[in-house]
Amino acid sequence: MTNSIQFQNIxxxxxxxxxxxxxxxxxxxxxDTLALVGDFLGVDRVYVFEYDFDKKTASNTYEWCxxxxxxxxxxxxxxxxxxxxxxxxxQHKAGNNVIIENVLALEKSNPMYNHxxxxxxxxxxxxxxxxxxxxxxxxxxxxVRTERQWNDKETGLLKVLAGMITxxxxxxxxxxxxxxxxxxxxxxxxxxxxxxxxxxxxFRTPLNGAKNALYLLNSTRITSEQKEYxxxxxxxxxxxxxxxxxxxxxSKIESGQIEIYEDVFDLENELTNILLTENNIAQEKGLDxxxxxxxxxxxxxxxxxxxxxxxILNIVxxxxxxxxxxxxxxxxxxxxxxxxxxxxEFIIKDTGVGIDKAFHEKIFEKFFQIDSGDTRSYEGTGLGxxxxxxxxxxxxxxxxxxxDLNHGTTFKINLKLKTKExxxxxxxxxxxxxxxxxxxxxxxxxxxxxxxxxxxxxxQNISKHYxxxxxxxxxxxxxxxxxxxxxxxxxxxIASLYNEDAKKDKIDIVFNDITSRKxxxxxxxAKMSGRRQDIKDLYVNELSGYALVVDDNRLxxxxxxxxxxxxxxxxxxxxxxxxxxxxxxKERFDIVLMDIxxxxxxxMETSNRIRDLGPQYKYLPIIAVTANAFLNDYDLMKxxxxxxxxxxxxxxxxxxxxxxxxxxxxxxxxxxxxxxVFDSKEYEKRFEGSMDIAQGVVKAYIETYLxxxxxxxxxxxxxxxxxxxxxxxxxxxxxxYLSGKRATWLLTSMMDMNVKNDVDHLKKxxxxxxYEVEKLIEELKIYIATTx
Numbered sequence: 001m002t003n004s005i006q007f008q009n010i011x012x013x014x015x016x017x018x019x020x021x022x023x024x025x026x027x028x029x030x031x032d033t034l035a036l037v038g039d040f041l042g043v044d045r046v047y048v049f050e051y052d053f054d055k056k057t058a059s060n061t062y063e064w065c066x067x068x069x070x071x072x073x074x075x076x077x078x079x080x081x082x083x084x085x086x087x088x089x090x091q092h093k094a095g096n097n098v099i100i101e102n103v104l105a106l107e108k109s110n111p112m113y114n115h116x117x118x119x120x121x122x123x124x125x126x127x128x129x130x131x132x133x134x135x136x137x138x139x140x141x142x143x144v145r146t147e148r149q150w151n152d153k154e155t156g157l158l159k160v161l162a163g164m165i166t167x168x169x170x171x172x173x174x175x176x177x178x179x180x181x182x183x184x185x186x187x188x189x190x191x192x193x194x195x196x197x198x199x200x201x202x203f204r205t206p207l208n209g210a211k212n213a214l215y216l217l218n219s220t221r222i223t224s225e226q227k228e229y230x231x232x233x234x235x236x237x238x239x240x241x242x243x244x245x246x247x248x249x250x251s252k253i254e255s256g257q258i259e260i261y262e263d264v265f266d267l268e269n270e271l272t273n274i275l276l277t278e279n280n281i282a283q284e285k286g287l288d289x290x291x292x293x294x295x296x297x298x299x300x301x302x303x304x305x306x307x308x309x310x311x312i313l314n315i316v317x318x319x320x321x322x323x324x325x326x327x328x329x330x331x332x333x334x335x336x337x338x339x340x341x342x343x344x345e346f347i348i349k350d351t352g353v354g355i356d357k358a359f360h361e362k363i364f365e366k367f368f369q370i371d372s373g374d375t376r377s378y379e380g381t382g383l384g385x386x387x388x389x390x391x392x393x394x395x396x397x398x399x400x401x402x403x404d405l406n407h408g409t410t411f412k413i414n415l416k417l418k419t420k421e422x423x424x425x426x427x428x429x430x431x432x433x434x435x436x437x438x439x440x441x442x443x444x445x446x447x448x449x450x451x452x453x454x455x456x457x458x459x460q461n462i463s464k465h466y467x468x469x470x471x472x473x474x475x476x477x478x479x480x481x482x483x484x485x486x487x488x489x490x491x492x493x494i495a496s497l498y499n500e501d502a503k504k505d506k507i508d509i510v511f512n513d514i515t516s517r518k519x520x521x522x523x524x525x526a527k528m529s530g531r532r533q534d535i536k537d538l539y540v541n542e543l544s545g546y547a548l549v550v551d552d553n554r555l556x557x558x559x560x561x562x563x564x565x566x567x568x569x570x571x572x573x574x575x576x577x578x579x580x581x582x583x584x585x586k587e588r589f590d591i592v593l594m595d596i597x598x599x600x601x602x603x604m605e606t607s608n609r610i611r612d613l614g615p616q617y618k619y620l621p622i623i624a625v626t627a628n629a630f631l632n633d634y635d636l637m638k639x640x641x642x643x644x645x646x647x648x649x650x651x652x653x654x655x656x657x658x659x660x661x662x663x664x665x666x667x668x669x670x671x672x673x674x675x676x677v678f679d680s681k682e683y684e685k686r687f688e689g690s691m692d693i694a695q696g697v698v699k700a701y702i703e704t705y706l707x708x709x710x711x712x713x714x715x716x717x718x719x720x721x722x723x724x725x726x727x728x729x730x731x732x733x734x735x736x737y738l739s740g741k742r743a744t745w746l747l748t749s750m751m752d753m754n755v756k757n758d759v760d761h762l763k764k765x766x767x768x769x770x771y772e773v774e775k776l777i778e779e780l781k782i783y784i785a786t787t788x
Contacts, residue, residue: 046063092128
């Protein structure tokens, strides 16, 4: 018999394998365990049976056999145990081993004799697999070559082994249950995502129409009464959009569809625009919005601007909602700086109702609202702050809350932002400025203008010949002419920090209470250059261009056309993907606004088919327009080869940014569709029927075109304008003589690019030239084959 110490060592080795068993490795580990035990004990067969007491069956699930011993596992599936319940199974259910040292000694009437003899078993030992009072099955040890006897210590060790196998089986069962639950949860989440994706489109499409129609209506001449009704409708639509947005945002976060995209932006100007937007709502409640910006921040930044906007907007909206008197202050401060990034601290402080300390830990939880119930005082979904917390985490930032009931609330957010180029105020940085008044607004404007490197004086330190004179207090407006005549000059600009309508004919510029250096710069430089001052259009550059609008909904097409017209962009409207493909081949567009969900051919397929038209369409900006907030940006920009996405309901500011981002870029290469690859009829006229000569010229071109193309490529890489011009001119002559219409047109355009020293565009055009010349070669080869 085996040494019990050695057997204990085997047990310890097996325990190491079974304690942390992985579900994917379970079968292999159990089989290896049985082999290790069987080989060590020298038995002929080791196996595991599992009971199904409901069906009154037992199944052989794992088995190891010694050499030259016939396996039985395939013969012992769902075997009946009814006749074995008393003598055999009953013992297992009681937690006892069943040992039969000599099968031949059994009476032939014993059910175990009839089960064991056909398998050639001489000795049998079984140990039950017990989970407390529940028997799962048993581990069996067979000897078919000789009889075996076991001592108490060995059977005790076998029981330990059975316990470890039982624990492993239970762990495996639990893991399977967890996997099933996870799969069900994932399926439920997927179904929820699909449902929300659908309602996202169904809700946002009519909201998009309503919002944009109200925008267009508000831009027409309407009475003050009508405007009041339009404002009410607009506010209602915006509230509904906000609530739907919160629900969709938190669902996107839960489903892991939130991605980080980096934009370059002017932080000060972006925050100013947010506060100017919110200021109207605050003023309706009699609240002041204050902006305290650290003017040592002189860089543009790179981060996910959309998420940053959403964080600030959510908190400022909450501050306005829960403040009934007083003010809301947004303070921005640089707290750390390196060569590549700055840590910026945002503090949003209000004088509102405050939050009881008992709720501080719960305030960022989804759907939590302090004043919940039917009698609650404030509207909302209870998702805003949970979204803020998730977005701050996504940007690797920190958010802190300080608040006491009836003493206001302060949110502090720290974000690390990558630094980009430094602000440039070249046109105005040396201007001489006189600030007449000494109130808070005046002190603020002095700080801002000084940070822009202007020379700023007050009445205590006055000289003459100022470029800009600024008034703040109402009482000072009567002295405008006095100060301009005595301390200004003919072209001196008069600015106001107070909108005095009675003196508007004498005021050149009005600075907002909430303003940014960019806005100040644009106003001053615009006045200096003599541009007409239109407050609505001060902060945007004028646009011009031609857009293709693709949407199966007529109202959406009309609304987009009108919005684009207001931006200075003409439009062509089509209602299907096929018409869009036809349009881009016939006309040159600066941008395509592509609806995603259209019948027959959706926007993603349409976009791919446009790109497949050739490399000349590689640089055509295609913007996805969709109401489906769950559509992954990766799918749009990678799989569908789209440049960007615009979600419905369309945000006019976002549309403006996209237009300026893509239309301001260099125009993409477009070869008019009416130019054919090879005009064989024109080519043959040159030879007056001498087809052998015509074919010889074609063959010579085919043999030499690669060398000519390499020379063009080499000259472009060298940035040698003279060599570029010579190689383009030579190859254009060859293509023109061969009546290669598209290649000739493109080479002419490339020669013009070279004159303008537009090397980047030349590189892009060369990609298209490769494609067009290969198409020409294909047609020339067909021509040779068919004209012999």
